[in-house]
Amino acid sequence: MPRLFVLQLSDSFSTLWPTLARECGLSLEVTTSPARFETPSDGVGIVAAGGEEHHLEAAFRDLSPRSMEVAAVASHAEPRAVVAAVRAGASEYFALTGDIDLLRSWLREQADAVRTRHHRSAFAETQRDKYQFDGILGESPALVAALDRAARIIPHSGVTVLITGETGTGKELLARAVHYNGPRREAPFVDINCAAIPEQLLETELFGHERGAFTDASSAKPGLFELANGGTLFLDEVGHLSPLLQGKLLRVLQERQIRRVGGVKSLPVDVKIVAATHVDLLAAARRGEFREDLYYRLNVVPIELPPLRARREDIVPLARHFVRQFAVEYNLPLPQLSPAGERTLRHRRWPGNVRELRNAMERAVLLTQGRQIASWDVEAEVMPDVRDANGIPFPAPLNTVIVAAVPSMLSICAGNKSEAARRLGISRTRFQRLLDHGEAAALDSDADADNEAAPAVPLTLLGGARAARARSRQ
Amino acid sequence: MTLTSTHGAVCAGPESIDAIVGRAEALLRSGDAREARALVVTSLPAIERHGNRAVLRKAVNLLGAADFEMGEFADAEAAFHQALDLARRDGDDLLLARATNNLGAIANVRGQREKALVMYALAVAAYQRLGQARGLAHAYHNMAITFRHAGLLDRADEHERRAIEFAREAPAPHVVTLARIGRAEISLLRGDARLAEATALLVARELIGVPDPIERANALRVAGAARLALGNTAGAHETLSQALALARRHGVALTEAETLRVFAELHARNGAMFEARELAGLAIRLFTRLGARRDRDSLEAWTAALGERLEVTPSP
Numbered sequence: 001m002p003r004l005f006v007l008q009l010s011d012s013f014s015t016l017w018p019t020l021a022r023e024c025g026l027s028l029e030v031t032t033s034p035a036r037f038e039t040p041s042d043g044v045g046i047v048a049a050g051g052e053e054h055h056l057e058a059a060f061r062d063l064s065p066r067s068m069e070v071a072a073v074a075s076h077a078e079p080r081a082v083v084a085a086v087r088a089g090a091s092e093y094f095a096l097t098g099d100i101d102l103l104r105s106w107l108r109e110q111a112d113a114v115r116t117r118h119h120r121s122a123f124a125e126t127q128r129d130k131y132q133f134d135g136i137l138g139e140s141p142a143l144v145a146a147l148d149r150a151a152r153i154i155p156h157s158g159v160t161v162l163i164t165g166e167t168g169t170g171k172e173l174l175a176r177a178v179h180y181n182g183p184r185r186e187a188p189f190v191d192i193n194c195a196a197i198p199e200q201l202l203e204t205e206l207f208g209h210e211r212g213a214f215t216d217a218s219s220a221k222p223g224l225f226e227l228a229n230g231g232t233l234f235l236d237e238v239g240h241l242s243p244l245l246q247g248k249l250l251r252v253l254q255e256r257q258i259r260r261v262g263g264v265k266s267l268p269v270d271v272k273i274v275a276a277t278h279v280d281l282l283a284a285a286r287r288g289e290f291r292e293d294l295y296y297r298l299n300v301v302p303i304e305l306p307p308l309r310a311r312r313e314d315i316v317p318l319a320r321h322f323v324r325q326f327a328v329e330y331n332l333p334l335p336q337l338s339p340a341g342e343r344t345l346r347h348r349r350w351p352g353n354v355r356e357l358r359n360a361m362e363r364a365v366l367l368t369q370g371r372q373i374a375s376w377d378v379e380a381e382v383m384p385d386v387r388d389a390n391g392i393p394f395p396a397p398l399n400t401v402i403v404a405a406v407p408s409m410l411s412i413c414a415g416n417k418s419e420a421a422r423r424l425g426i427s428r429t430r431f432q433r434l435l436d437h438g439e440a441a442a443l444d445s446d447a448d449a450d451n452e453a454a455p456a457v458p459l460t461l462l463g464g465a466r467a468a469r470a471r472s473r474q
Numbered sequence: 475m476t477l478t479s480t481h482g483a484v485c486a487g488p489e490s491i492d493a494i495v496g497r498a499e500a501l502l503r504s505g506d507a508r509e510a511r512a513l514v515v516t517s518l519p520a521i522e523r524h525g526n527r528a529v530l531r532k533a534v535n536l537l538g539a540a541d542f543e544m545g546e547f548a549d550a551e552a553a554f555h556q557a558l559d560l561a562r563r564d565g566d567d568l569l570l571a572r573a574t575n576n577l578g579a580i581a582n583v584r585g586q587r588e589k590a591l592v593m594y595a596l597a598v599a600a601y602q603r604l605g606q607a608r609g610l611a612h613a614y615h616n617m618a619i620t621f622r623h624a625g626l627l628d629r630a631d632e633h634e635r636r637a638i639e640f641a642r643e644a645p646a647p648h649v650v651t652l653a654r655i656g657r658a659e660i661s662l663l664r665g666d667a668r669l670a671e672a673t674a675l676l677v678a679r680e681l682i683g684v685p686d687p688i689e690r691a692n693a694l695r696v697a698g699a700a701r702l703a704l705g706n707t708a709g710a711h712e713t714l715s716q717a718l719a720l721a722r723r724h725g726v727a728l729t730e731a732e733t734l735r736v737f738a739e740l741h742a743r744n745g746a747m748f749e750a751r752e753l754a755g756l757a758i759r760l761f762t763r764l765g766a767r768r769d770r771d772s773l774e775a776w777t778a779a780l781g782e783r784l785e786v787t788p789s790p
Contacts, residue, residue: 101490105528116567116604123605126643188602192595196629197588205592219559227599330676355632366672409779423778 002114003043004107005068006030009059012050012075013096024107034062042118044110045070050096053081060088069110073103124185131177136170137318140311146303150174153301154182160253162238162298163276165305168355171276172236174305179232184272187231190224194245195237203245204261213262225258228271238275238298239284243291250294273298308350308357316342318354322361323373333370340375348380406434491521495533502536507543510536531560531569538576545765551580568609571600575613582620585768590620611641611649618656622663631660651677651689658696662703671700688729691720695733702740710740731760735773742780751780 004026006017014030021028026044031037039045045068049056053074063070069092072085077095085093094103133151138144153159161178163171172191179189197205204213208223224233235241241249252258253273257266275298282299284290308315319337327334337345350356364377405424413420421431494517501510514537521530538553554573561569578593594617601609618633634653641649654677661670674697681690698714701707714737721730734757741750754777761770 101492101524101526101529104492105526109528112568120603120605123607123643126607188599190599190602193629196626197591197595201588201592205595218555219562221596224595224599227596227603231602331680363666363669366676367668369672405775405779424775 001025001027002111002118003027003029003040005038005043005045007034007037007045007047007059008032009047009049009055010052013048013073016096017046017048020104020107023104024111026107026111034059037063039063039068039070041067042114043068044107044114046073047071047090048073050075053078056081056090057084057088060085060090063089069113071103071106120186124180127176127180127189128185131173131180133177133181136173136177137321138311138314139317140306140314142306142310143314146174146305149301149303150178151181154178157183158270158272160272160298160300161274162281162300162302163274163305164281164302165276165278166307166353167278168353169305169307170354171278171305172234174303175232175234175236175274175276178274179234179272182232182272184231188228189232189234190228191234191236192224193236195240199242199245202241203248206245207248207258207260208263209261210263213260217262220260223258223260225252225269225271226267229269230271232272232274235273235275237277239277239279239281239290246291246294250291250297253294253297308353312346315345315350315357318357319345319361319378322358323365326362326365330366332365335365335368335370335373337373338375341373341378344375344378348378406431410435491517491524491526491529491533495521495529495536498533498536498540502540502543507540511540511544514540527560527564528566531557531564531566534560535569535573535576538573542576542580547580547583551577554580567600567604568606571597571604571606571609571613574600575609575616578613578616578620582616582623587620587624591617594620607640608644608646608649611637611639611644611646611653614640615649615653615656618653618660622656622660627660627664631657634660648686648689651681651686651693655689655692655696658693658700662696662700665703667700667703671697671704674700687720687724688726691717691724691726691729691733694720695729695736698733698740699736702736702743707740707744710736714740727760727764728766731757731764731766731769734760735769738773738777747780751777754780 002025004017004021004024006028008014008030009032017028017030020026029038037045047056047059047063047070049059049072053076056072056074060070060072070090071092071094072082072090073094073096074081074085075096077093077099082093092106094100094106096103133147136143136147150161153161161175163174165171175191176189179185192202192205194202204221204223206223206225208221208226209217211217211220235249252269252271255266256269258269259266281290281295285292285295316337319342323335323337326332345357352359360378364373368377406420409420409424410417413423417431417435418428421428424431426434494513498510498513498517501507501513514533518533518537521533534553535557538550538557541547541550541553554576557569558573558577560566561573574593575597578590578597581587581590581593594613597613598610598617601613614633615637618630618637621627621630621633634657637653637656638650641647641653654673658670658673658677661667661673674693678690678693678697681687681693684690694713694717698710698717701710701713714733717733718730718737721727721733734753738750738754738757741747741753754773758770758773758777761767761773
């Protein structure tokens with residue numbers, strides 16, 4: 001609990017402190033001696049001088065250098081006394097009883113700030129424990145070499161790292177391990193998947209924007225570079241960056257400055273860049289799809305994570321680890337892996353690498369509910385294509401449903417496209433596009449579909465209203 | 475334009491502004507968004523006059539949350555934007571993260587998925603700065619919902635996993651439940667109904683005796699849908715009946731509507747088209763009342779297609 005330290009220069013207000021401390025979630029320590037007035041970083045201070053305002057300035061000057069905020073509390077706010085106290089180091093000046101609400105709010109804010117600092121440190125510690133290098137399982141030489149290399153660059157706070165590897169090999173896990181074991185661990189680790197967001201939005205997300213930079217920019221907004229300041233920015237799928245953003249990223253790496261969209265001022269940023277990609281960036285650079293200069297800027301410390309097929313000896317130990325982990329997580333009896341199950345695991349193809357192995361073991365734990373995991377429990381999954389009576393996939397993502405519903409509705413409407421489009425609540429043009437181009441058209445016109453009056457078709461069981469209610473909103 | 479001028483000026487009473495905002499928050503948390511909103515609107519002029527920025531920020535965010543609960547998304551967006559501005563000006567990082575997350579939720583409701591993802595990513599960064607595991611869990615869960623709606627199921631599942639991880643650290647068991655149900659829904663969408671059923675039933679079992687009947691109803695709803703997808707109509711009927719009873723007992727209209735929708739599908743599967751249509755009609759009325767336009771429209775389209783079949787294969 002954050003502490004409230006009160007230095008009393010007079011007896012005034014002395015009955016107030018216990019109440020205020022309780023209301024603001026602070027423990028209380030009161031003293032009348034400046035020498036015994038502590039100023040630790042997990043506290044907030046008050047110098048109280050009801051009736052003794054002329055002593056405030058001296059009291060503040062006598063306080064040792066401190067790492068917490070200390071306010072002056074008096075019974076009146078005579079301008080000279082206020083100015084003198086603030087010049088001597090008071091963070092705020094409150095005149096009671098008039099400013100009691102302001103004092104309470106200030107104390108709450110300070111208590112919150114102390115808690116935030118505490119959270120940040122505790123969070124960093126938890127993440128460090130979670131992302132210990134020792135916790136990354138595997139004995140294959142390829143993995144050990146990659147981890148050795150990563151461990152060597154950890155003390156070097158500003159070094160840019162490029163992690164390569166197939167999907168599911170653990171690139172993000174390694175990026176987090178590099179951050180949380182390094183000197184920047186108390187600063188934020190900010191990750192962004194460059195493939196998930198269109199270019200224009202990604203630009204404002206990364207660099208922020210000034211007010212009026214575009215139609216919707218009603219106020220200035222910092223971007224991820226600014227939010228990651230002091231910490232690490234993890235750019236996943238960096239190979240998907242557009243040429244424009246490649247150029248802007250290169251400038252950041254060279255100049256360590258960013259400029260918000262619509263801004264004229266350059267802002268300094270201190271951010272470690274860890275980039276990751278599953279594509280061969282050098283080959284992309286040779287084809288002219290990725291800037292060669294950016295490639296060399298990113299490739300300062302390259303770390304390649306091996307695919308699971310290159311570390312077959314790790315498969316069974318990893319599988320056993322996941323079985324234990326999920327049995328605990330779901331509070332289920334610990335199932336054993338049968339010898340046949342282990343053989344299947346070793347010989348199965350794992351295109352999704354460790355992530356796919358983890359998912360398969362989680363599935364096995366949930367479905368076996370404690371019985372032995374047999375070979376058929378871990379064979380490559382073949383998902384049933386469940387269809388409803390209409391021939392429409394069920395359940396399925398909305399786009400899939402839309403595409404399937406188009407010919408179905410056309411048949412119901414005896415080939416009348418306008419009527420079929422009307423019944424599906426989409427435009428005739430879109431209907432034709434879906435008829436001609438199927439899934440590709442559905443994905444392309446997704447945004448457009450969302451803006452149309454009736455966004456198409458049947459029962460998916462999993463509608464939009466649940467998100468509309470945003471159960472997880474705070 | 476300030477919120478005061480938007481919402482009119484009425485003076486607050488003698489109660490301290492702190493206490494008023496606390497009361498409004500309690501009203502909102504107990505489900506009375508309308509009363510909470512009225513209280514904040516009435517008190518805003520006094521709060522602005524008072525000059526207590528912390529209380530003002532909290533009040534503005536509460537106003538947005540109340541508007542959101544009532545489905546007044548334009549008003550909610552205006553309030554959250556104002557909260558965001560106040561947070562930036564005053565250096566309130568926690569409010570900044572929350573307001574950004576809430577704006578993401580509004581963008582998602584409107585189907586602006588990319589914008590929603592951008593807002594959530596900014597919220598994640600802000601929560602990272604604060605070391606707020608609970609906030610991270612919420613933001614990742616919201617991102618997962620958006621990815622799920624976009625059909626990016628692998629990404630949605632990874633984000634639910636992260637939500638669970640951070641929710642366990644927080645600890646925020648409610649978010650663990652939400653994210654697990656989300657993962658069951660993703661499994662169902664992937665066509666892995668067995669896994670969906672196992673996950674949803676596990677969550678439902680864990681929630682026995684826990685005062686969270688709403689999420690238990692949701693878990694049973696997903697388990698019912700999974701059983702239906704597996705062709706286990708009797709099992710689906712049993713589970714969906716439990717979900718519906720819970721939803722009705724606790725007045726959770728959204729879960730009731732979603733369960734009725736699955737029930738309608740169950741009847742259609744059994745060839746009972748008349749009953750299917752009846753239940754779909756009930757669900758449509760509930761979706762309409764809730765302002766869930768996308769669900770209403772899609773169910774109406776489905777019912778229209780069902781109507782065609784009804785003409786040729788009348789239920790016995």
